[in-house]
Every structure is written in C-alpha cells, then in structure tokens.
Amino acid sequence: MTNSEPQRITLPPLQITLHDEQKVSLQWLPQSQPKSNLPAVEPQPELSDAWKQWVALNKLMNLPDAVLVERMVEKGVDVKLALDAVSQASDHPYFKAGEQFVQLLQKVESMWKIQHQLASLSEAAQTVDRKPTISRSEFLDHYYAKNTPLILTNIIKNWKALERWTPEYLRQHYGEAKVEIQAGRDGDPEYELNLERHRKTVKFSEYIDWVISGQETNDYYMVANNGNLDRPEMKGLLNDIEICTEYLDPNQTRGRIFFWFGPAGTVTPLHHDPVNLFLAQVSGRKLVRLMPPSQTPFVYNQVGVFSRVDLENPDYQKYPLFKNVRPIEFILEPGEVIFIPVGWWHHVRSLETSISVSMTNFVFPNHYEWKYPNLGR
Template structure:
C-alpha cells in the first residue's frame, strides 16, 4: 500500500494525500500497482518533488527504475496537464473560501443561528436571503390551522382512506437517498399513520418532499390548511413547491445541500439540524450529487479526517419554529419525535441556481 501518513495537502474531492514515511514494509513485486500510480499522480499534481516520491516507493520495495519510469511517463501526459490546471483552480477557490470562513468566524454569532421574530420582507431579503445566512423565525405560525390542529391522528381523520406515497425499506440500503426511486411505496394514509405512531423510532419509512404529497388532489384540504407565510412566500402555484415531511422519530436525512433556498416550518414534534456553511465544502467529501459522505451525528474521523476542519452548527427546531436554509448550505436532519414539517421553495425572490453536482 502507498504511504498513509501525515498529509501534505488535499485533492479536489477531499481525499488525503501523504508524505513518505520511514519503516514501510518491503514488497517483492517489480511493477507498480494502480494504487501506487494514483498516489504518485496525486502527489505530483499537488507539487510533491519527484525525488521524495521515488524514495518512498524504493523504501516500500519497488525498484528505482520503475518508479522513475512512471514519473517520466506521466510528465507529458495530457491528462496530467488537465488535472494539474483543474487542481490549481480548485486550490485557488479553496483558499478564497478559507479566507471568507476566517472573516466570518470573527463575527459575534458566527457559530449560532439567530432566532428572530417579525422580520420585514425587506430585512429578510437583505440580511438573510441575499446574504446567504440561515435564520430561525419565531411566531410566524400563530393562527395557522396546521399548527393548531395537525397531529398524526388528525391526518388520518382528514384523509385516512386516501392512497399516499412514502419511502420504505430505507433501513437496508445505506444509499437510500441516491436510490430513492427504489423505495417508493403506496398505502392508505391511515395505515401509514399507524406505522408512524405504533412502530417506535425508525429510519425505515418516511414521507418526504419527493413523494409530492400536496400535488395530489385527495390532499387538497390539508394543503388549504398549511401555514401561509405570505411575507416571504409566493403561494401562486404553491402545490408544486410546497412539501410535506411526516415520519417517526429517528428518521434521518443525510448530509446534503439543496439546489435552492428552502423555508421549513415545524408543525408537530422536534427535529435536530446540523448545518455546515458552503465555505466548508472542501471538508464534506462531496463525491456524488448534492450529498456529503460524512455522518454528522457520529463522524468517522479516520475515514473523513478533513471534516475536523469544518464548523458544524447544531440546532433544535421546535413546533412553531421556521428555519431558513440558504442555497448551498449543507444540512443533516434527524427527527427527535414523531414529526410533521412543511417546506417551501416558492419565495418572492429569484430561487433558481446552477450548482455543479459531481457524478459518483
């Protein structure tokens, strides 16, 4: 295996690269395996001197000749040139993000999310929406029928005989979000309510935004009862941009960022959120789509050592709270109780962004 010691730098997808160390086991083979070739390429692109790489491979038992030949062959490889240019651009962007993070952390409330009430549309736009800054809004659900009446039992009473789509069988699939289409299941609303209330804590089943609950005519009465947050939300054509989240305690939405700004209204139960600024993206291990590979509730720092460099912010959303999650902000969500939540993306302001999503 290539050296896996103290890191010298980081490549664009967040893996560690390492400097050579003493005491590596000798090997008999005299051809470089792919893992060593990748390690050499990564370190060369990141600026490690060739002689350092040669000595590391020699200490591991490889001949100096084959290592030097590998270095010669990659020198004029056009793929190496492209990778080198891309890495330089990445490192420039990473350094700018780091500078922005350093400045942000000078702020008094850098590691907290403000709790505010009665914010005007103009202040919300200037201080939070345009500034890409999250905020918890209080008192906005007062008078809402949903906040007053919605419980699991109420949902069953209102539409128990209607068919509802949920995500199920998530517990056996570590990639249940990426494979969401494989987990769609239809059942009666009353049956699902019974599962949620009687099944105890679970992450196996969950009614989520991608089940498009409010777009179905049989749930029109419930849509008419959602909180009307007219100060920030444009409810024209709202059924396509308003979403229900309903599930037992223990449901988890893994670390991800959305492709637009989102406003979430906690109707029933409590949820735990962990938010991470977009400036910490280099430490998130985003190798597929909009998802990070880190388990924020129990980080594995051996597998994801760079996550230590991030500054996660934990908060609890209580019934009646509204959370603004700006576009690009990473967030991990876990239900503390049986939970009902409504989310909105139909703001009065532009909310369409072209974010790059890496392919797995």
C-alpha cells in the same frame, strides 16, 4: 540478352530474384518460430480502466495512498496491482494535466477556506438570529440577499395545522388516500442517492400506524420528494396552513410546498438545497445542524448535493478534512420556521414523531444555475 525465366536465390530470411534488364527484387520470407522447452507464460492481469480512473480521482483529491490500496484490496483487487496503480498514477501525463486543472479548483476552495477561517474568529458565526417576525424588506436585505439563515418564531401562529395535524386527524380525514413514502432506508447507506429504489406507495392509514408504533427508526419517512401535497386526495391539507404573503407567493404552490411526516429517528443526511427554503415545524422537534457554503471544501461533496460523510458518525480516516467542520446546532420547536439559504449544508434528525412543511415559493427570485459533481458514481 534474351527473355528467360527469372532466377531465384534463397538466402533465408531473404529470397533474391534476378530479372532481365538487370532488375533485382528482394522478398522477406516468413519465419517459423523455434520450439521452446520453456513453460508458457500466463498473461498478467490488468487493472480495469474504471479502477484506474478511480485511483486518479482520489489521488487528485489527496486521499492517502495507503487508504486507496486498502479500499481496492477490500473490493478484491490484487494487492500488487493496487500498489502499482497507486504508485505509478502520478507519473502519467494525463494525471499531470489533471493536476493543473485541479489548481483552478483549489483557488476557489482557498477563498472558501479563508472565509471559514475569518468566520471562526466570531462566536456570532455559531448562532442563528431568532425573531418573531420581520418586514419583507428587512428579510430581503439582511437575510435573503445576504445568504444568512434566520429562525422566525411567530409567522405560522394562525395555522390550523398546529392543532389539527395529529395522527388521529390525518387518519380520519385522509386515511384512505394512497401516498408515497421512502422505505427500506436502513439497509442502504446511500438511500438519498438511490431515491428511486426506495419509493413505495401505501395507504396513508397504514403508514400512520407505522409512525405511531413507537419505534424509533429511519427505515421509512415521508419526505419532500414524495410530492404528496400535489395529490388531489391530499391537497385539502393546504387549507390548514396560511401562506405568509410577506415572504411567499400564494399563487405558486404546486410543486413548491412539501409535506414531511415520520417517526422519531428519521434523518435527512448532510446536503444542501439548490434553492432557498422555509422549513416550518408543525409538530414534534427536530435537531438541525447548519454549515455555511464556506465549509464546502471539507464535506466531500462528490455526488450531486450530498456529502459523503455521515455527520453523526464521521470516518476521519476516509474524510480527514471533515475535522474542520463547525456546524451550528439547534432544536427547531413546533411553531417555528427556519429560513435555510441556498447552498447552506444541513443535517436534520427528528427527535419525536414529527410533521413539517417546507416551502420554496418566495416572492423573490429563487432559481439558480448549479454544476453538480458526479465523481465515481
């Protein structure tokens, strides 16, 4: 056979080429799509990955499907998309893997819940010991090391602050100082989580005028995170208190002693602290509600150290487990100090114009490793 041009036979969708030496090659031809008289189909909207993650997280936390759909629709999600996402999430293999991991967390939660059940058998679990003063060893053995709260009624009786710290005194001696406060809190239910948005620097005399205006409000408050006792122009206030060396280290005051000052109506929402602390009440009264760490499974701690629940107006549809919470409630009077152990949940409301000092500079170790949740944040 002599060399010649290859022969091509076209049989759509194939083209067959015959070569010398009996070689054959096949090639698929590109196909043109037939025209259709049917209308074009609009692409269907899809739920974003962020919403899918939100659905999975909340289903793993056993929130009712109806509640999830309602919240999604409230935020503008198409109702069909919401229904499909909520109903189909449980079948996804990633979700099933997450369920297995949740079982490990549920084991820890079950231990907390059992401790809560046992504590509920005793009326003593709903009280806090009150003592004038106790020795360092007794405080360590029976309260600090046992993670148990205590009210001490006589350890700050020598504080000059108890008599001096009136609004008039503060204005006269520190009125020109620049201080930091939290402001604009009433317009933001998550003012503690959004702390940085609410920092405001004002002249102390101006803030004092707000406080003594007679208005009951939570819109502005001078809190621990404002760090005012570390300001050079405010450090003179430390001369009006005495560090009780039976429990506290006088050489460790910077960043560990904090000044609280605000009108009636200020609220510190439900949270726990990452360290042990003393809260000393200088003037005014505060309503304190305490809950032990064993109630953690009920408080919806989804971000940092804060509960999602408004303790004063709980939404039991959104947070049904909160019905199990049994707070210990009492009023902290001027001259009293409450020891709040690390990890204890607490909510505080000022009943009157109030000044408090909190301290974390204990003579005992007071540093702990924490893992904080950040669900849906």
